[in-house]
Every structure is written in C-alpha cells, then in structure tokens.
Amino acid sequence: MLNANTANSFSKSYSYKLLITPNIANDKVSRLFISCTLFLLGTLVLFFIINAFDTRLLDGMPVWHKPIRFGLSFSLHFITLTLLSQLIADHYRTKYRFAFFAYVAAISLWVEYGYMAIQASRARRSHFNFETEFESLMYAVMGVGALFLVAVTFVLGIMIWRYADKNPSGLRIGAIMGLVLGSVLTLITAGYMSSNVSYIEHRLTNTPNIAPYLGWSRVSGDYKPAHFIATHMMQLLPLIGWWADSTKWGQRLSQKIGARTIVIIATLLLTILTAVLFTLAINDVPLFPL
Known part of the structure; x- marks a missing residue:
C-alpha cells in the first residue's frame, strides 16, 4: 500500500508527465488522433479567415460560426483522445477493438x-434540416457519425478503467468518469434534442434572439447548454483530476479529502448542472432570457 505522501508524489509525477510533457506513442491510433487534431486546427484557421470576410447570416449568426464552434469542440475532443489514450499500454490502444x-x-x-x-x-x-431528401439523409448520417464520435470516448474510458495502471491519481479517475459519464450524458441530451419534434419544429426558428457565438436560444428552452456541459465533462473532469494531482492548491485539498473525492464531487456537481439545464429546456425556459 502507498502511504499518503508517496501516493501524492506518484500522482503528481504521473499527471504532470501526461499533460505537461506528454510522450505520445508512435503507433497508428495515436498518429490518427494527432492527424485529426492538426486537420481541425488547420481548417479552423481557414474558417476564421473566411468568417472575417463573409457577412452572410444564418439563424441570426454569421454562417461560419457553426463550423468554427464545432471545430473548436472537435479539436478538444481529439486532443483529449490523443492524451488520455496514452494511459493505456500500446498493445491495448492498437488492438482491433479500440x-x-x-x-x-x-x-x-x-x-x-x-x-x-x-x-x-x-x-x-x-x-435539423429536412428541406430536401439529401439534407434529410445527411442529417441522419451525421447522427450515426456523432454516435461513433461519442462511442470512442466511452470505449476509451472503459479501457482506462480496466487496463491502465491502478494508481491513486485524480487524473485516472477523472479520465474514467469524464469519458464514460460524459459520453452517456451526451447521448441522452443529444438524442433527446435530435428526436424532439416540438423542439425542432417550433423552437428552432430563424431568429436573432440567440446568445452570441454560442447559438443558444434566449426566447425558448434550449437543449444545447445541457449538451455542452455533458460533452465537455470529458475534458473538465480529467483536468480537475490533474489539478488535484499537480498543483499547489489541488495537492493541499487532496491531502485533506483525497484526489478521488475531489473528482467525485466535481462529477456530481457537473451532473446536477446538466440535469438542471436539461430540465429548463424541457420546461421551455431559456438559460439567458431577454
């Protein structure tokens, strides 16, 4: 058994090396995740440039804001996959299943x-575009694609739980909780949003009454805030675990209640926040009313 000081020292070293000085393995899966990240960052630069000159609006926002928002989110997603997949050994990361x-x-x-x-x-x-057969088909295709984008994080979370070092770090429990629970809550919020006929037909209207850059409605309940928190639990909880392991204030708190306890409390708070935002949307209450 590790004593408290040894455990804290191990956790700090373990977390610091992964997020501050990562040693990314040169295998096919790691290279794939890095390639996706670089692709996204490159297209983001292009989209920012185009956005500066294209003045057209769609649903009250510049037409390129949505690809930019998704590009930022996808970049975080694949950076997360790149880093956290290093927690498992190479032969688990590259085997057929993952x-x-x-x-x-x-x-x-x-x-x-x-x-x-x-x-x-x-x-x-x-x-949410059903105006032509092709656009309806592509919306369905994107739904399947979104399922796999979430599935890979869920599978990685399970693999970290089963195969990564069974160390006491906050990063490890943060990665497991963030990837697994974040994936489940993302599927719940996104699935309900995409299948709610009333939301699609009546709340998604061409209106300028939206929160700038976020695209969240300010006149009716919107499921996007709950979806946002659920999805980014995948980054927030590992970061909170890393904070508990590697920073001065985080380590002080970890010595009192433990890094795992910090992550569990954060998990409960983020889950409650997601549930509250989801409930507001169900009851047609905007998060930022006019």
Whole structure:
C-alpha cells in the first residue's frame, strides 16, 4: 500500500508527465488522433479567415460560426483522445477493438465536419434540416457519425478503467468518469434534442434572439447548454483530476479529502448542472432570457 505522501508524489509525477510533457506513442491510433487534431486546427484557421470576410447570416449568426464552434469542440475532443489514450499500454490502444472505434470516429469527423463546411458555404443548415431528401439523409448520417464520435470516448474510458495502471491519481479517475459519464450524458441530451419534434419544429426558428457565438436560444428552452456541459465533462473532469494531482492548491485539498473525492464531487456537481439545464429546456425556459 502507498502511504499518503508517496501516493501524492506518484500522482503528481504521473499527471504532470501526461499533460505537461506528454510522450505520445508512435503507433497508428495515436498518429490518427494527432492527424485529426492538426486537420481541425488547420481548417479552423481557414474558417476564421473566411468568417472575417463573409457577412452572410444564418439563424441570426454569421454562417461560419457553426463550423468554427464545432471545430473548436472537435479539436478538444481529439486532443483529449490523443492524451488520455496514452494511459493505456500500446498493445491495448492498437488492438482491433479500440482501433476500429478510432478509425470510424475519424471517418465520422471528416464526413460531418466537411458537410458542415459545405452547408455553411451555401448558407444552409447542416443540422435539423429536412428541406430536401439529401439534407434529410445527411442529417441522419451525421447522427450515426456523432454516435461513433461519442462511442470512442466511452470505449476509451472503459479501457482506462480496466487496463491502465491502478494508481491513486485524480487524473485516472477523472479520465474514467469524464469519458464514460460524459459520453452517456451526451447521448441522452443529444438524442433527446435530435428526436424532439416540438423542439425542432417550433423552437428552432430563424431568429436573432440567440446568445452570441454560442447559438443558444434566449426566447425558448434550449437543449444545447445541457449538451455542452455533458460533452465537455470529458475534458473538465480529467483536468480537475490533474489539478488535484499537480498543483499547489489541488495537492493541499487532496491531502485533506483525497484526489478521488475531489473528482467525485466535481462529477456530481457537473451532473446536477446538466440535469438542471436539461430540465429548463424541457420546461421551455431559456438559460439567458431577454
């Protein structure tokens, strides 16, 4: 058994090396995740430049804001996959089970993000668009792609739980909780939002009454805030675990209640926040009312 000082020292070293001085393995899955990240960062630069000159609006926002928002979110997603997949040994990361989900997620990214860019260039919606047969088909295709983009994080969380070092670090429990619970809550919020006929037909209207850059409605309940928190639990909880392991204030608190306890409390708070935001949306209450 590790004593408290030894455990804290190990956790600090373990977390610091992964997030501050990461040693990314040179295997096919790690290279794939890095390639996706670089692709996203490159297209983001392009989209920011285009956005500076394209003055067209869609649903009250500049047409390129949606690809930019998704590009930022996808970049965080694949950076997270790149870093946290290093917690498991190479032979687990590259074996068929995880590699399959990694490659399908990458294909899903390219299809979904590419279609968003095409629709932005046409000043047309990519999501919740049933105006033509092709756009209805592509919305369904993006739904399947989104499922795989979430599935790869869920599978990685399970693999970290089963195969990563059974150390006492906050990063490890944060990675497991963030990837697994974040994936489940993302599927719940996104699934309900995409299948709610009333939301699609009546609340998603062409209106300028939205929160700038976020695209959240200010006149009716919107499921996007709950979806946002659920999705980014995948980054927030590992970061909180890293904070508990590696920073001065985090280590002081960890010595009192433990890094795992810190992560569990954060998990409960973020889950409650997601539930509150989801309840507001169900009751048609905007998060930032006019």
